[in-house]
Amino acid sequence: MKDATDGPSPYVMSKGMKFPKDGHFITGKLRTALRDNRYEAKEANNVLKLVRDEDTVIELGAGIGFMSTLLATRRKIHNVFAFEANPALIPYIQSVHKANDLTNAHITHGILGKRNGSTSFYVRENLLSSSMAPLEGDTPENCEKVKVDVLNASHVLKEIKPNILIADIEGAEADLLPAMDLTGLRGAMIELHPQYIGPEGVNAVFRAMMDAGLAYYARGSTNKVVCFRRAW
Template sequence: MRSFTLRGLTLFLPEAALKGNLERALSSGRYENHEADALLLHLRPGDRVLDLGAGLGFICALAAGVLGEGAVMGVEAGPETVKLARRNLAANGFDGVKVLKGAVVGKGEGQVEFGQRPAFWASALAGPDGWPENAEVIRVPARPLGKLLAKFAPTVISCDIEGGELGVLTEPLPGVRLVVVETHPQVYGPDGVAQIVAALRAQGFEEAEGAKKDTLVFRRP
């Protein structure tokens, strides 16, 4: 098990999970740095953060350090990644943050198929071109966005779900004032990004400070 320190938080993960550029991103502090910068810029006292695609638990832990454990909830589809997120949250003193296992969807109930990859951060639902390379297709609980919003009442959504955001962030977002989303144009192209932007604008969101590269930031005035 390897450990890395980012922004005062310690993240653990198995050696076997260090695929591709992940080790460099963790060692250099670039791991999820755009999302982290945007959240720290915009979080306010009293916010409640729903992290869609919790990964290693980094964004959940960062938000909990600002807002407290009860104000943060994560959702993660990969069964082993859920365990890692919970372990990392506990290791940093945030074991009260709840991380739900399941894939966030715009609509649907029951279970959905999920492509689990050795590189956990690239695991995803099936995209327009089918399953990601080397994916093991498993079934995980479906977590409809509407139910998550009703249950947790977040004011802030952080979203990094490897292309699934196209079907999620085009849904109504009652009560949400801030959205930080890593888009994946390699999955759905610029037209898909435009659909997300148009859907958020239609709900009264405006582009906000902190957007970098494929990470977009929207807030309601």
């Protein structure tokens, strides 16, 4: 039993995972959702149907490190390699991985693209709403435009050799995924953003999956979160 003199826990607990309390990131509704095991609940349920022991996972859009930590603690995966464009989130994700004693979860600041370079990224007051595209209502007071490294997607995939892809990249999925060689994947979970990419973008994502030999997996999909598998 915890001694009363120990004081409050420095962590918010969610699904057995530790998330360091941070007044900038883990506040309000997000903190409550984590505590109630509601944060990304459908996504978590879907991805655990997809990922198996021994998988190697690449995650595009790491958020607060929830998905990479979930997979590294719930499955005996080889590794999960997460990429996040928002520079403000990197230290927090590292702290989440450290708090959960993970050695098979890795975070890289940057995004994948057709070739090495850099691009603009828009960091907003609500960090989880930050994106690569400017939005109506952005002002210097509520949005900071920063430069982010673009890493050659082909080189990254050849180095990592993932067999599972997870992507939540705020609308960039329609441009990025069709440009990637996804033929080495056994499965993928993609969060679509139709409000940004429209029907043409949604079709482009599905076409990229089909070209890679992956089929829509209904049992692992929920609304905008869609899963694909090579075999059911």
